Amino acid sequence: MKIAFEPEQHDLAAGFDRAAAAVASPQVARGLWDTETGRSADLWRAVAEMGLTAIVVPGQNEGFGGTLVDLALVLERIGHHAVPDALLEALVTGPVAIARAGSSKQQEAWLPGIADGSIRATAALRGLTSVPDAHVSDVLVYREGESLHLADLSRCALTPLVSMDPSRRQFAVEVPPEAAEPLPGSAAALEAVLAHEASGSASVLIGLAQRMIDYTVDYVQVREQFGRVIGSFQAVKHQLADATARIVLARFQVHAAAAKVAAGAEDARHASLAARRVALDAEFEANRAALQLHGGIGFTWEHDLQIWLKRGKALEQAHGNRGEVADELGAAVLATL
Amino acid sequence: MDLTFTPEQQAFRRELQDWFTENRPQGRLDSPYSEPGFSQHMEWETKLHAAGWAAPSWPSEAGGRDLDPWAEFIYDEEYARFRLPERLNKMGLVHGGPTVMAHGTEQQKRAFLPGILDCSDIWCQGFSEPGAGSDLAAVRTTGRIEGDTMVVDGQKIWTSQGVIATTMFALVRTDPQSRGHRGITFVIIDLRSPGVEVRPLGQLHGNPGFAEVFFTGVEVPVANVIGEVGDGWRVASTSLALERGTSRGSQTRMEQALVDLARDTADAGSDPRSVRRLGELAAWVSAYEQAAYASTHEIATGRSKDYSSFIKMLGTEILTAVHEENLEVLQAGAEVMADHGPNNEMFGMRRNYWHGRGAEIYAGSNEIQRNLIAERQLGLPKEPRG
Numbered sequence: 016m017k018i019a020f021e022p023e024q025h026d027l028a029a030g031f032d033r034a035a036a037a038v039a040s041p042q043v044a045r046g047l048w049d050t051e052t053g054r055s056a057d058l059w060r061a062v063a064e065m066g067l068t069a070i071v072v073p074g075q076n077e078g079f080g081g082t083l084v085d086l087a088l089v090l091e092r093i094g095h096h097a098v099p100d101a102l103l104e105a106l107v108t109g110p111v112a113i114a115r116a117g118s119s120k121q122q123e124a125w126l127p128g129i130a131d132g133s134i135r136a137t138a139a140l141r142g143l144t145s146v147p148d149a150h151v152s153d154v155l156v157y158r159e160g161e162s163l164h165l166a167d168l169s170r171c172a173l174t175p176l177v178s179m180d181p182s183r184r185q186f187a188v189e190v191p192p193e194a195a196e197p198l199p200g201s202a203a204a205l206e207a208v209l210a211h212e213a214s215g216s217a218s219v220l221i222g223l224a225q226r227m228i229d230y231t232v233d234y235v236q237v238r239e240q241f242g243r244v245i246g247s248f249q250a251v252k253h254q255l256a257d258a259t260a261r262i263v264l265a266r267f268q269v270h271a272a273a274a275k276v277a278a279g280a281e282d283a284r285h286a287s288l289a290a291r292r293v294a295l296d297a298e299f300e301a302n303r304a305a306l307q308l309h310g311g312i313g314f315t316w317e318h319d320l321q322i323w324l325k326r327g328k329a330l331e332q333a334h335g336n337r338g339e340v341a342d343e344l345g346a347a348v349l350a351t352l
Numbered sequence: 353m354d355l356t357f358t359p360e361q362q363a364f365r366r367e368l369q370d371w372f373t374e375n376r377p378q379g380r381l382d383s384p385y386s387e388p389g390f391s392q393h394m395e396w397e398t399k400l401h402a403a404g405w406a407a408p409s410w411p412s413e414a415g416g417r418d419l420d421p422w423a424e425f426i427y428d429e430e431y432a433r434f435r436l437p438e439r440l441n442k443m444g445l446v447h448g449g450p451t452v453m454a455h456g457t458e459q460q461k462r463a464f465l466p467g468i469l470d471c472s473d474i475w476c477q478g479f480s481e482p483g484a485g486s487d488l489a490a491v492r493t494t495g496r497i498e499g500d501t502m503v504v505d506g507q508k509i510w511t512s513q514g515v516i517a518t519t520m521f522a523l524v525r526t527d528p529q530s531r532g533h534r535g536i537t538f539v540i541i542d543l544r545s546p547g548v549e550v551r552p553l554g555q556l557h558g559n560p561g562f563a564e565v566f567f568t569g570v571e572v573p574v575a576n577v578i579g580e581v582g583d584g585w586r587v588a589s590t591s592l593a594l595e596r597g598t599s600r601g602s603q604t605r606m607e608q609a610l611v612d613l614a615r616d617t618a619d620a621g622s623d624p625r626s627v628r629r630l631g632e633l634a635a636w637v638s639a640y641e642q643a644a645y646a647s648t649h650e651i652a653t654g655r656s657k658d659y660s661s662f663i664k665m666l667g668t669e670i671l672t673a674v675h676e677e678n679l680e681v682l683q684a685g686a687e688v689m690a691d692h693g694p695n696n697e698m699f700g701m702r703r704n705y706w707h708g709r710g711a712e713i714y715a716g717s718n719e720i721q722r723n724l725i726a727e728r729q730l731g732l733p734k735e736p737r738g
Contacts, residue, residue: 016354016355016356016357016358016361016422016645016649017353017354017649018353018355018645018646018649019353019649020353021353084353232730232731232732235732236731236732236733243733243736244733246726246732246733247732247733247734247735247736248735249723249735251732252722252723252726252727252732252735253719253723253726255726255730255732256665256722256723256725256726256729256730257722259662259725259729259730260661260665260666261666263643263659263662264636264639264640264642264643264662264666265639267639267642267643267645267646268635268638268639268642270353270642271642271645273353274353274354274355275355277353280355288631288635289634289635289639290635292631292635293635293636293638293639296632296635296636337632338628340631340635341628341629341630341631341632341635342624342627342628342631344630344631344632344634345626345627345628345629345630345631345632345634346627346631347631348610348614348630348631348634349617349618349622349627349630352611352614
């Protein structure tokens with residue numbers, strides 16, 4: 016039993032932190048809100064230069080042949096920085112689906128470009144009505160019923176939608192029948208692809224939740240009311256303790272799920288659903304407490320807290336919401352009786 | 353990251369399973385607070401002890417097997433999985449004994465530890481007092497030192513196992529001028545001494561075992577003080593961390609409670625609301641299990657990240673949530689459910705439900721755990737005292 020990440024995995028996350036300070040700061044995010052694509056070429060270049068685009072791409076397709084565990088801490092940092100980009104889909108869900116379910120022709124066509132960052136993937140496992148970053152991506156992986164398909168986005172029609180999070184760019188995508196290609200291995204790979212999405216998205220949520228609480232812990236130690244800092248009030252402390260306890264326990268599950276998904280363990284899907292659900296609960300509580308304890312200042316447009324609050328609310332729904340995930344997990348538990 | 357047990361650990365698990373299968377008590381034991389029940393429990397304890405399974409993680413010179421933290425974890429899991437009887441001397445095994453090992457002299461270890469293992473001494477914890485629940489700095493029981501003797505006067509309350517205990521590890525105030533956590537001493541008191549009166553105290557779920565313990569001029573050798581006189585706060589903090597820090601198979605019992613809930617949910621027709629709630633609870637039970645693993649990992653690697661407050665607070669609340677949902681699913685049947693478990697265990701849902709509610713109070717109430725998390729983990733300032 017080794018419940019620890021490798022030093023290289025920590026180093027990669029630390030490297031991402033350094034890059035994000037320059038290319039994904041709140042100031043950068045605000046600057047992108049009013050641009051046409053909402054996306055930063057500098058950010059994408061940094062991601063590709065760090066090799067993050069190649070991690071889950073197999074070695075024979077010019078990737079690193081790594082796993083979700085190699086990216087788990089980075090995904091947490093992506094949440095921590097509320098990076099304005101659909102990186103879960105680009106770095107994990109899209110490439111994993113093509114690598115696991117694609118024909119060798121499809122893999123050769125897309126994966127080397129994905130690995131070097133010249134091609135971007137996005138994914139929609141829950142319908143084509145709200146697809147992230149379709150406008151800057153080249154290839155889309157989507158689910159129809161129990162099978163996965165792939166489409167060249169240059170042949171698809173995109174309708175932009177307005178997201179509650181101005182950093183999220185969502186599109187309704189219409190795939191013309193002649194552009195749809197089935198991924199032939201999808202029957203066998205679907206469960207693993209879903210597990211990657213659930214587990215990876217849980218990592219992002221944990222990063223978001225922790226950042227909101229870090230922010231708030233700092234704030235309640237400087238904000239004074241009734242003659243003392245509000246962080247000394249038990250009513251404030253208990254809210255932060257509750258949110259923190261949820262984050263701590265949820266993070267254990269999220270890391271375990273990443274390891275199980277990476278190892279293709281029998282209970283990987285179960286573990287990833289549990290991870291997504293507890294991460295959702297932790298984020299939900301952190302989101303609630305962060306705004307409540309910031310009070311009026313947290314409600315102002317100029318304050319950066321909104322970047323995390325809105326990303327959290329958007330991501331609570333994006334990859335299966337609390338109810339959907341619990342329904343699926345509850346049914347899975349009953350099936351084991 | 354590798355979440356699998358080594359072949360040696362798996363072999364150890366099988367060895368235990370074999371031994372438990374062969375030696376487990378047949379049928380249900382009576383309550384240890386009844387005369388026949390006490391002998392039945394003693395019989396099981398004696399069997400465990402003879403085979404070296406009484407406290408396998410204790411050092412061999414103290415009568416254990418020197419098991420490492422992961423082996424101890426596996427032992428606790430299997431003990432819970434086999435639904436074996438609650439340990440008669442758990443306060444001594446889990447808290448009192450290890451505190452003596454950490455802070456006691458060699459002579460004290462020789463004097464106190466063997467009696468815990470063979471149950472010739474049954475230990476209880478004397479921390480709670482009528483005016484001091486989670487606020488241990490408010491203890492008022494006094495210990496007046498006269499030469500080699502400490503004279504103890506006062507009262508302890510809500511003492512688990514108090515009815516059958518022979519030995520109490522207690523906090524007493526040895527400096528009458530002192531306030532708060534200064535001037536407190538950790539001492540081991542023989543409850544068979546003159547001046548000790550143990551009165552059984554009923555518990556709300558109907559199970560006996562609780563007691564209030566009165567001390568009137570009880571003479572205790574000063575040699576029974578663990579650590580220094582006046583240093584009891586530091587010694588007790590070891591015991592408290594042990595009490596709230598380790599999961600001791602609780603993750604396994606929580607999983608069993610979840611499986612019981614799943615069965616009852618299926619029997620009741622698996623309506624969508626119950627299935628959703630089952631899934632939600634399954635997620636948190638799983639997270640708790642991972643927390644137990646992570647905490648053991650910290651201990652096994654000799655690091656010191658302290659997850660004890662998180663484990664105590666959320667663990668008890670998740671378990672209560674599982675029980676609450678089980679009552680909901682049983683509907684009117686919950687009111688009249690049997691005293692015993694579906695596998696004829698001594699304890700059924702009714703006892704486990706209320707015991708779980710109690711767990712949110714003992715070992716430092718969950719409100720205290722929230723303060724500890726806020727102050728120690730998040731670095732928030734202490735609440736000013738009036």
